[in-house]
Amino acid sequence: MTIEILLLVIAVGVLFATSIALHCIRVADKRKKRRNAVEKLYDNARFGTDCAVKRRFKRALGLLVGSDYVRVKTLRKVAMVFVKTARRVREPIDKAYCLSWAGRCYEDYGDPVLAAICYTAAIEVAPSETFSSERLGDYYLEYSPEEAQAHYERVLEYNPLTSTTYFKLAKLHSKHGDSDKAIARYKTAIDANNGYVASMAEVAIESAKKGDKKTALNFYFMAMANDVCEFEELEEAIKECLIQCTQS
């Protein structure tokens, strides 16, 4: 009887040990992935020699990339960790970086107001924090276009090669009915990034609105040569604009 029970205990022990070992391996794999993700996100931060702040920031990033599914509750906590880290950092650019991360978390959490506050604080600390400026521009886009424009222009001041910002500014001009300015901005976006197909398509539409068929077709063909995704919609939009222009 004792031998059988001993055997049973050994077998259960082996099974238990195997499952624990497998679990440990899985946890280690997960940690490795998390560490890699944190390293990837960490690249822009410097934090000087303050190891405690470095660790805190990394921990916050770790919480953020810990699982594929980040709980909403966790996001708020992580945002708070970023804000606290920002308080302890000395360098303005790092402070702004932490605040912009807090803003991102609040945005994902679904609190655009808090996100905007964080972004504004980030810009106040370091005006060269272009990510925060761009996100603020997007935030103000709907109800305060002038403010949005100011933020986008600040992005271009510090980073004149961002084609997406030129594109967003051009969209703003187009919304106000200023076709010439919009076309100029779209063209700058194309110059900043040669393959910016979306801008090519928009120049085609704006030119069609103005009745400039030749330019519209030229940019349409360029967009087609660059394999624009929604070419059928683009075709319809250009046709409609040209018809409206001839009728008026």
Place this chain on the structure above:
Amino acid sequence: MLDSVYTIIGLISFVLFLTGVLTGLAHICKRLVEAHCIRNCAIKNIGNEVSIYNDKGAKLAYKGICAYLNEDHSKALTYLENAVRYSQVSHNSAFCFDWMSRCYEALGKYRESLNCCVKAVEAEPSNIKALFGLANMYVRNGAFSKAEFYYNRVLRYDQKNSYASFMLGTLFMGRGLYDKAEEQFLKTIELNNESEEAFAELSVVMAIKGDYSRMDSYFAEVTKSSNGKYTDSDRLRKRLNSIKKMKDL
């Protein structure tokens, strides 16, 4: 009665023991196979002719590639940086810089990645792989004129490289230089007459230029050269029709 209870307990313990041992063994085997695949892949990349046991630089590069394949990019970078220090041949340095660029790209550090590509080309200006890497990087960054320069350099060293020729054609096409694009795609077809992508792009160029008969013949070549395997032919047809309609507007 008691005997049968003992037998059942014995059997259960045997099954549990077996399950535990087999699960553990299966996992160990899986890990070993994975590690073996990674090692083989790293050795293939370094080249079978290089002995990693006698060459310290090659050994470090091998470790770096293994770490990269294991998704440990920071560790891979450390190994590869050391490998560059040990490599005395420019080809080896270019090889290490190429892998370092991949590591930086995986880490999301695109500027460093581009720098490594440039260093790889500087280390060995005739290295086609490095030239390709740099040209492709410039394409991704939207710097088409620089990309064009490096694709041309690939073609200078390897005149039969149909992929570089095709990429040059797409660069011309993207900038609206349709005549140059046509010429380049025709060269690509001369190098590889089964390049369905070149035929497809040529048909688009012809549509833009308004030469519909040649457009149709090139479109027919697309399906012919790929034996009906070209998956985007429906989309291409729609694209061509759309251009045709706009041309006749």
